[in-house]
Amino acid sequence: MAELVRAPAGRLARRGGRGPVREFLTFLLGDDVFGVDLARIKEILSLPPITLVPRAAQFIVGICSVRGLLVSVMDLRLRLGLEARPRTRRARILLVTTDPGEVVGLLVDEVRHVVRLSEDELELSPALGGDVSEHVLGVGRPRGEFIVLLDLAAVVEG
């Protein structure tokens, strides 16, 4: 049921620039690539049975149990104000640890891999339009790609 976050070395995007390197886990929401700080990811899950919570905010999918731990699952699309889409087989839940030590699940369309970005591939707090911007840390531009880096604290605790 659980996969460890350990991408094969070959799948790690090669270092293109200089400066200290930060690792991000990338995933898809629709056709867009998003990334979050790898250190905050505890685990990646295939979808377990999820119990709906009446009266909860619309972006809350429900709650599930991960080996005895109760986890609230958020639909990251809805959380970011993106349009809803039906779930596919590739959908996964990212378990992230929040500041008060709680674990929250983020439902994403598909998990890709870990990228290592050096400082000159990172552009922190750029001006992006739309609802997404308040949850964005910056963008990453490794070799011809464009990754929206999310501010997990803002997503989970905001």
Place this chain on the structure above:
Amino acid sequence: MAEPGDRARDEFLSEAQEIVETFSRNLLSLDASVREGAADPALVNESFRAVHTLKGLAGLFGAQRLATVSHRLEDLLDDLRLGRAPLGLETLDVLFSAIDAYGRLLAAEREGKDDPIPAVDDLLSRLDRLGGQVAPKATPVSDYELDPGLLGVLTEYEEHRLRTNLELKLRLYRLRVQFDLSTIDKALEDMKSRAKKHGEIITYLPTGEASSPDTIELDLLMASRDDLATLIGSLGAENIVIEEIPRRRTTGIPSVAAPRTPLRPPGTDRPSDSVPPPRAIEPTGDGPSLRSLTQTVRVDIRKLDYLMNVVGELAIVKSALGRLTERLRAEGQRQLVAELQRSHRSFDRRLAELQAGILEVRMVPLGQVFERLARVVRQISREMRKEIRLVITGAETEIDKLIVEELSDPLMHMIRNAIDHGIETAHRRAEVGKPAAGTIALNAYQKGNHVMIEVEDDGRGIDEQAVLQKAIAMGRVPKDGAHELSREELLGLIFLPGVSTRDQADDVSGRGVGMDIVKTNIGRLGGIIDVQSETGIGTKVTITLPITLAIVSALMVRVAGNVFAIPLASVSEALWLDEAGTERLDSREVITLRGATLPICRLERLLELERAPSDPGPRRPYVVVVALGNRRLGLVVDHLFGQQDIVIKPLGRALASVRGFAGATELGDQRVGLVLDASAIVDEVLEGSEAVRGIRRMAIG
């Protein structure tokens, strides 16, 4: 995970907390003994020891303010135990305020804050003021021409006690006791407590002789008003020789060193210029004892929660094994199935034992919180100049640690209310022929799976008319509906927000805390609160609490495909819903149950659950009647499917604002079910002034 330094610091803080609690307990006993006329010197000394240890700990961990406060307190307690300063109620007030200051200091220390704490500054300035009362130092004990061998090893405190006892013209005895080395700690404590009713053990020294390698011989110096025969009768045993130490004729000063039986160990012939010999054990000495007297460990409750989760997972493994067994049976493996079933049953039993064992560890006696309350009672009664007698019963009743932690605030508010608004002034009490001292009874007892706590006072009772006026003014009760309310219903109004028990006319303190907050806090613990009151006789508030938060029995129900658990503590009964028997009253659906009107609530609608198109709904739904205090509500559900012991886990922060759920629980098949918060749902459905009318209707039955 926590750094080792953090862990040591956590340990330090919780140990400091325990010491403060011990100190507080000592002060309460001391307060009682001072009121009876004689301060118990052992308690003063123990308090000194507690603060002394705290000072050492604080220094070790660089807790500067804690060290300063402890140092100043230690000075005061040292003066008190050595008789240099008098111990009266004012001094005790200062000591009690130190408990509060310690609480704040420890909290600040825990959060790593160093903002100024007014309570601490206040304490320090009160300690300054007390400093002026210190009496001049008494004459040194050497004036008494005591044996120098003894003097060399007596601590200043022991000297003081010896002198005090001699001034009281008590007799001195020497008890020579053989102790078993392996049990000496306990045996000595036993000895001291048995000796206590006759007098005081001032000091003890090893004689250096022993009948076997496993024993140690101690000489105990004891002062007593009883004669030798009484002591032998009471304390005598095979391993004890008791002798009276004769007084010296010329000076009337006793010679402690009897001939041929020197109290000092052999080898210290010239005690005046030799270092005092080390002692075997030293509970009353000045260095902290390295060996702990108790066999307890401190455990972070989160570790127990973790263990409880593991038990939950094992239960899931167990049901998986059960399913495997069934499959084997289908394949005809009879022999194997029989053996598997035996193992399965035994696993089941052990698991239940494990669960019970962990639950037991979580249990603590309510006495922990009652002690804190005793301090509050003392403080408030001094502040308000009302004499209060606090009677506690059932302090040994055990309840979940987490509940105890949450109980102290609500109980404190209730007691404050009782003293502030309940107990009359001494003058008024005299007028109505009540004893001058008001009584507050704090009773606890277990009743089935619940713990009952009662706070009872013999005060003036609740003025329900004043309460009603307030409720009408607040718009909580319609003016024209008021006359229909019974006394119980009127009393129930004190739990509405903004309505107070205080009588506006003579309210001087203005410190009463709304009972609605108390009720909310108790409700959060799955508890119920009820009030009874008789004008002029008193008020009794009863709290019913579950024994543990970790495991509750719940009724499992299904509504529109969703499984919910309703804690059985709030369920009074369940019945078929007769749709033809439902009526509408105002905006609410009601049924008639045994002649009384019962409001009902369709959970499907309340929670806006979506029914799958394929689900036609139940042919005959059920009504689960939840009762909270005197309020009842019928919850309409599709199916009941039995009772289950569940572990309630809190919903995360993302769901904190969702009303109506107390948490969630695992159902055993990897699924999760929500636990309904019956009290929140009842509040929501029967809100505000509606609630009052609801009560009235139900009370007809």
